[in-house]
Amino acid sequence: MxxxxxxxxxxxxxxxxxxxxxxxxxxxxxxxxxxxxxxxxxxxxxxxxxxxxxxxxxxxxxxxxxxxxxxxxxxxxxxxxxxxxxxxxxxxxxxxxxxxxxxxxxxxxxxxxxxxxxxxxxxxxxxRAPRPEAGLAEERAAKGLNISIEDLGRHAEQLWGRSLAEERDRRAGPEANAQRRGIVTRQLTSEIATAIERSPRGND
Known part of the structure; x- marks a missing residue:
């Protein structure tokens, strides 16, 4: 798109x-x-x-x-x-x-x-470009953050303009192994957690 x-x-x-x-x-x-x-x-x-x-x-x-x-x-x-x-x-x-x-x-x-x-x-x-279906990374991140896959996707879109998996692959690089992708995924999950914590309950 x-x-x-x-x-x-x-x-x-x-x-x-x-x-x-x-x-x-x-x-x-x-x-x-x-x-x-x-x-x-x-x-x-x-x-x-x-x-x-x-x-x-x-x-x-x-x-x-x-x-x-x-x-x-x-x-x-x-x-x-x-x-x-x-x-x-x-x-x-x-x-x-x-x-x-x-x-x-x-x-x-x-x-x-x-x-x-x-x-x-x-x-x-x-x-509209079709978004890839939620993968294991998204499912684990959503579970760890205690939020829905949909909410995870919305936070990812606001933070990076793409899904968590897409941002992970972008940061990790095409030659990244599973360990490197796991490290980046945890970093991204932490960024979403921070965004959630900063989101105001009353928005004021």
Missing amino acids: TSESEPVPLAVVIGRNARRLRGSLPMEAVAKNAKRAGLSWNTGRVTDLEKGRVSPTVPTLFALTLALTDATGVDVGIVDLIQSEQPIELTPEWIVTTAALAAWLTGERRAFDGAQYMDALAHYQRH
Whole structure:
């Protein structure tokens, strides 16, 4: 699948735009203004947000727009945080365009029922590359993390843009033996565990 047709999780879209809007400002500026807006954030939390590891609640989104507005001196709205040339994945089965999502946020509730949504979904399905079925590595990692295969796949997609097995093979290299692949798999599992620990329960 081309990068233009690959849907991007909403959290990743928000993170990318937050980073873009921050520009050359230090993370401390965003964290400081986030605290003023009522969020208990530090620079680590800003990093998590920009890397797509935070799925903000509506109140958090509003507070984030205030923080970015105060930090940058430029008016930032929620629509600015959902800009994406790629389709946006709200759920694995709900793919929308930025235009459709923006229309809904501004009160046009029927936007999701119209051609924009159907075009985005059809475009995604036409170009969607089949993911390899979960293998032993994924099954063991999911069991060790006490999460489902589906959740493991979602975390892997957010972190690396590919499955755990694909990322393992990329890092280990084509000539890697079973021992090397096992070491890399444990490292990747640890990275997913860290991402899960950093995921906020209340997303604020």
